Amino acid sequence: MCEFCTKHGEGKKWYLQVKNYTDELLHEDISASKKDTIKATSRLEWTNRFWQAFMMPAISGLSSQVRPFAAETLEEEMVEHFGQVLPIEDVERVIELVDSITRFPCGCRFITTGKTDKRYCFGIATDKWGGLGRFPDSASSLEVLSKEEAKKIFRKYDEEGLMHSIWTGVTPYIVGICNCDRDCAAYRGYIEKTGTPSFFRAEYICQVDWDLCTGCKSCMSQCQFGAQFYSSALCKVHIDPNRCFGCGVCRTACPEGAITLLPRKDILEVAELWLKNAPG
Ligand code: SF4
Ligand code: SF4
Ligand code: SF4
Incomplete structure (x- = not known):
């Protein structure tokens, strides 16, 4: 099992551990060193910045002046926003665990292709705390899906050859699942340019x-x-x-x-x- 499973999985794969999706974790106090790394005082503040700086540009087509991520080193990325590749079976296990799935436009594809209608990102549990309600302009670009609808879309992406990955928003809190190819900014930096890793290989x-x-x-x-x-x-x-x-x-x-x-x-x-x- 990967390092996140050991630290955050309590005997399970970390992304199959329910507590990593909970409101309690989202609202938990975080350490001073974490605050310093993520340049935010809480997970909620970080998540709001992420939404404003990474997702809203993909919806509005307007680049943000706010920097979405603060981390620069691998160690910092693993604290702030880090992913892991997931096969379709584990995507479906995650969908069964969570109580809200919202599909929205892909921030990376806006950066790499300029397109604002590529809905390959799936926020998990995002709507539970009303995060999206803070950005009323985004409403028309969001789709709240049932579990069955979400599974069907993921299966289609799987057949198209899009690899799935799960992502944290201040580890180990989990914010979403993505469907990516070389238009993914993380993929380009890590795989194509052999840069700093931004996700683990699958289990x-x-x-x-x-x-x-x-x-x-x-x-x-x-x-x-x-x-x-x-x-x-x-x-x-x-x-x-x-x-x-x-x-x-x-x-x-x-x-x-x-x-x-x-x-x-x-x-x-x-x-x-x-x-x-x-x-x-
Ligand atoms: S080459 Fe064809 S049969 Fe062989 S593993 Fe690939 S898809 Fe399957
Ligand atoms: S990385 Fe390539 S070979 Fe490995 S599971 Fe994915 S598609 Fe197959
Ligand atoms: S990780 Fe993939 S789906 Fe998520 S924002 Fe980047 S390209 Fe889009």
């Missing part, structure tokens, strides 16, 4: 069963992490465990059911590989 990893693989290559167009290699000699696809982030979207594309998601802890070679970027 899982994918493997191909060569007895089932027909070499059709359908899976290869889905991988955002360059983890798949095709052997013309064998007519098989191989997944490099050192590159695989365990998102599972390749598995969804395989018509033969040849790709399996395994617990990361069972693959010794990568059992503790959470942050390092793929080699060159």
Whole structure:
């Protein structure tokens, strides 16, 4: 299990621990060092700034003068706003846990493409405390979804090859689940430019069963992490465990059911590989 599970999971995966979604945690006093790192006095204040500076521009099309994130180092990012890749099964487990799911336009895609109507972000439990009500101009861009509606949309994104990730707003409080590709600012900085990591790899990893693989290559167009290699000699696809982030979207594309998601802890070679970027 990753560092967040150890610190915040109490025996479960950290994002399956209900207390990490609660109002109590949102309103809990935070330490002086955390306040200094996030440049806010509480999680609620941080969340309001996040909404104002990162999400509202994606709705209004107007860039914000406010800086959404204060953290600069990896350690600070892990305190302020950090993510983890999730396969679709765990997305659905999270949806079952929470009591409010709101879909809204994607802040990253506004930054990277200028588009304001790309609703790939899902706020979790956001509406419980009326946060969105503070920004009445945003109402027309928000969709409050039922669990079934949310699951259906996530399944569709999974088929399209968008990898899912879950994010904190002052760790371990959880603010949302995202659906990303290279238009994601976090992905670009970390994966494409091999910069500072901003999310953990999943608690899982994918493997191909060569007895089932027909070499059709359908899976290869889905991988955002360059983890798949095709052997013309064998007519098989191989997944490099050192590159695989365990998102599972390749598995969804395989018509033969040849790709399996395994617990990361069972693959010794990568059992503790959470942050390092793929080699060159
Ligand atoms: S993490 Fe993904 S879905 Fe979330 S804001 Fe960035 S690109 Fe959009
Ligand atoms: S090989 Fe790994 S990282 Fe690539 S799509 Fe499959 S599960 Fe995701
Ligand atoms: S989609 Fe499945 S059968 Fe086709 S190459 Fe990939 S693993 Fe093999």
